[in-house]
Amino acid sequence: MNSDRIKNLLDNYWLCNTSVQEEEELRQFFTQDNLPADLIKYKTWFDYQIEERNCSLGSDFNANIIEKIKTKHHFRMRRILNIAASIILVTGLWYVMQPNAAQKQVALKDEIITSPEEAYKETKDVLLLISQNINVGEDMLIENMKKMESLTTTIIE
Amino acid sequence: MKKLFLIISVMLCTVALNAQSTSDETQEKHEENHEQSHYAYAGIVSNFQKKHKETNDFKTMTIGPKMFELAASLSYEDDPEANIIRKLTGLKILSTESNGDVLYNDAVKMLNDKNYYNLMEVSEEQQTLRMFTNKKGKDITEFIMIINEGGDFTMIGIRGNINLKEIAKISNRIKVNGLANIKKLDE
Numbered sequence: 001m002n003s004d005r006i007k008n009l010l011d012n013y014w015l016c017n018t019s020v021q022e023e024e025e026l027r028q029f030f031t032q033d034n035l036p037a038d039l040i041k042y043k044t045w046f047d048y049q050i051e052e053r054n055c056s057l058g059s060d061f062n063a064n065i066i067e068k069i070k071t072k073h074h075f076r077m078r079r080i081l082n083i084a085a086s087i088i089l090v091t092g093l094w095y096v097m098q099p100n101a102a103q104k105q106v107a108l109k110d111e112i113i114t115s116p117e118e119a120y121k122e123t124k125d126v127l128l129l130i131s132q133n134i135n136v137g138e139d140m141l142i143e144n145m146k147k148m149e150s151l152t153t154t155i156i157e
Numbered sequence: 158m159k160k161l162f163l164i165i166s167v168m169l170c171t172v173a174l175n176a177q178s179t180s181d182e183t184q185e186k187h188e189e190n191h192e193q194s195h196y197a198y199a200g201i202v203s204n205f206q207k208k209h210k211e212t213n214d215f216k217t218m219t220i221g222p223k224m225f226e227l228a229a230s231l232s233y234e235d236d237p238e239a240n241i242i243r244k245l246t247g248l249k250i251l252s253t254e255s256n257g258d259v260l261y262n263d264a265v266k267m268l269n270d271k272n273y274y275n276l277m278e279v280s281e282e283q284q285t286l287r288m289f290t291n292k293k294g295k296d297i298t299e300f301i302m303i304i305n306e307g308g309d310f311t312m313i314g315i316r317g318n319i320n321l322k323e324i325a326k327i328s329n330r331i332k333v334n335g336l337a338n339i340k341k342l343d344e
Binding site for chain 1: 160161164167168196197214215216217218219220221224225227228230231233238241242245248250277278279286288300302313315321324325326327328329331
């Protein structure tokens, strides 16, 4: 292959006027080791093209990807676990911090007076209620006795 | 994995904390029981409550001996009721808004069985009421009033040295005072 033809091809190559075959010819030319000194500077360019063309996926590519997917999945699982744990923790704390509802209710339902003033007042109210009812009962008794009296007098008469 | 351990240990801590707080509660309850005799009503009303508490939703109000002791030391010298209150040692009100008829009849039966004296019965339109007394020698030591008001049941018990004549006077006095006030208004 003479260098004049190569130079001519190169000129066309830079102007994008070469065919696919001609470009292939150029690439092949530049793979040889003994190049004319004025053309050696273009070797890198064409070597790079060949190199890139031979580039393919490694045999361990699939395995690598699958492993990455797995680790990502694992990471997600951990995140879910973390969130679940925080929810449990917060719920647990809330449960502990809550005042015992049942106890509260009992306190309301079974009132034990612990203030003397209140005890005095409540007792007074209860005594008044009892007193009123005793008097109602007595009044009824007296009324009934009067009725009985009038009944006996009518019977005697 | 480390994180998991951390989470589990925190959770266990929470459980432990909770357990501790419950044990505190039981301890408190224990102490309460110890002191209860000062604040509880040790009479037939409490027995009646125990008997029926499973099937009835009772509301109670209790004033124990300790409170009467303290209330007696309050200086209500002018109050005519102070003399009555000073001699009391316990008061309990038990009430519920259901089962009135059943509870009333059972209370009557229980009080009769325990030889309480049936002082009087007052029947009005909606309300039936009975009063019972328990005596030790000549003194009345417990007074019980049971009320059935249209299905609502109330049981009131007072303990101590009870003078019914004095208690009967209270409402008369209030009536008289009320009348006097009305007269004043007329003038």
